[in-house]
Amino acid sequence: MKDSTAAALADLGSTWPVEKLQNERTQQAALRRAREAIPELHQLLDEAVTAVHASLAVVFEGFPLDASALVVTAAAFGEVDPSYNGPNPDSLVHDVVDSEARPYRDPDPFHTDSPLLPRPHAYLGLLCVRPSPAGDGQTVLVSAADVAAEIADRSHLRALQDPCYPFAVPRESGSDGPSVTTHPILTVSGEGTAVRYCPVRVPAGLEQAGHSLDDEHVSALRAFERALEAQHLSAVFPLRAGELLVLDNRRLLHGRTDVGPEGVGRHLMRVKVHDLGGQR
Ligand SMILES: O=C(O)CCC(=O)C(=O)O
Ligand SMILES: [Fe+2]
Structure with a gap:
């Protein structure tokens, strides 16, 4: 400017x-x-x-x-x-x-x-x-579309759209709200490919007692994480x-x-x- x-x-x-x-x-x-x-x-x-x-x-x-x-x-x-x-x-x-x-x-x-x-x-x-x-x-950036393109297995891509991935919610002292909130990770729609992901809150969500993902969704999550690693530093600012x-x-x-x-x-x-x- x-x-x-x-x-x-x-x-x-x-x-x-x-x-x-x-x-x-x-x-x-x-x-x-x-x-x-x-x-x-x-x-x-x-x-x-x-x-x-x-x-x-x-x-x-x-x-x-x-x-x-x-x-x-x-x-x-x-x-x-x-x-x-x-x-x-x-x-x-x-x-x-x-x-x-x-x-x-x-x-x-x-x-x-x-x-x-x-x-x-x-x-x-x-x-x-x-x-x-x-x-x-x-600062490094990668697009959700490029990550999705890296995931070869269509069944993983389908599973990542299910709103079942747990994100740990930090507990405020004295609060007794839910300890996880669940969302899809990658979604493909008319608006393009959208992503929601946190490498701290998702693993912590998975660890929360009582919350379990089935094998299909765990392996889709692992495929997503591998795709992110493959995109390491894909655009550096x-x-x-x-x-x-x-x-x-x-x-x-x-x-x-x-x-x-x-x-x-x-x-x-x-x-x-x-x-x-x-x-x-
Ligand atoms: O560049 C940084 O220090 C972190 C930026 C970031 O992830 C954020 O502020 O949301
Ligand atoms: Fe950030």
Whole structure:
């Protein structure tokens, strides 16, 4: 994006601080004003929305490192939503940073975000504030369609569409809600191939006492996991500072390569977006 567009976007924060952007109505109002006030932005957003629908991911370069700019831009894709976006239940923008609670180093294997939601977020925005100086910690993407194509056995593909795969639900203290929620992993429909998967919650779901998958579904799950391994690092995005990646969270899996000791200080800002009018 041009410097002038980025500067105009960054200026939005004075009129529309993130606290004023907590619901869909104010987000869309701010987006309309931004589109009117910044003509280049209007066209850029239309192109980006089209590109994400066609290609599942888009990168904005030269994006301002500003939370309001991020929320207003993400609102072009739908409703920016704080659920499952970090520990603070109200925060639209989550800072993905190194911490004791989330120590970097190991690769973050392929997953989709918000897998416990009845309808997971449609899009995810990752704005790189500071990459790892060592060039590690790169974002990796693979499409559900490519994973499905890797699975040769049609019966596995059929079984993966059954809504029986257990995802462990973390227990909040004192709550006695269900300990797993079940969903399909790969589904093929008129909307394309969709995926919901978490390499932590699915194994934990399988371990929950009393929950068992039959052999057919276990072997389909193993075929899916092998297909993911075969797709290892299939598209690598070394995000640079000021790059905003918007990706389709239902048709792509994402992950991150490992981060060495020099990677402390790597910083992304993350938003999660529901499609407008979609069922939740
Ligand atoms: O790049 C990272 O650190 C992890 C990104 C990710 O999976 C996420 O924020 O959902
Ligand atoms: Fe993620």
